[in-house]
Amino acid sequence: MEQFSVPFFEENFRAYAEQNEDVFNKQQAMNSYYVSMVSTLINDNINKNSEVVKRIRNLNTAYQNVRSS
Numbered sequence: 001m002e003q004f005s006v007p008f009f010e011e012n013f014r015a016y017a018e019q020n021e022d023v024f025n026k027q028q029a030m031n032s033y034y035v036s037m038v039s040t041l042i043n044d045n046i047n048k049n050s051e052v053v054k055r056i057r058n059l060n061t062a063y064q065n066v067r068s069s
Contacts, residue, residue, distance in 0.1 A: 004055045009037075010064030027067070034063050
């Protein structure tokens, strides 16, 4: 699985929600992971802006997919 792809993020959303189900409901866990990843991506020293945009777009698509499932 390609790192930072939609399936990558979908798997991580689900795993994070499962690992934290005693603390957060699914939506809260997903929001926590999402905010953490966006913050990490924004602060990452990636020189190619298009790569950052692609990763954030994939993160957002994965969030929508898992949220609706």
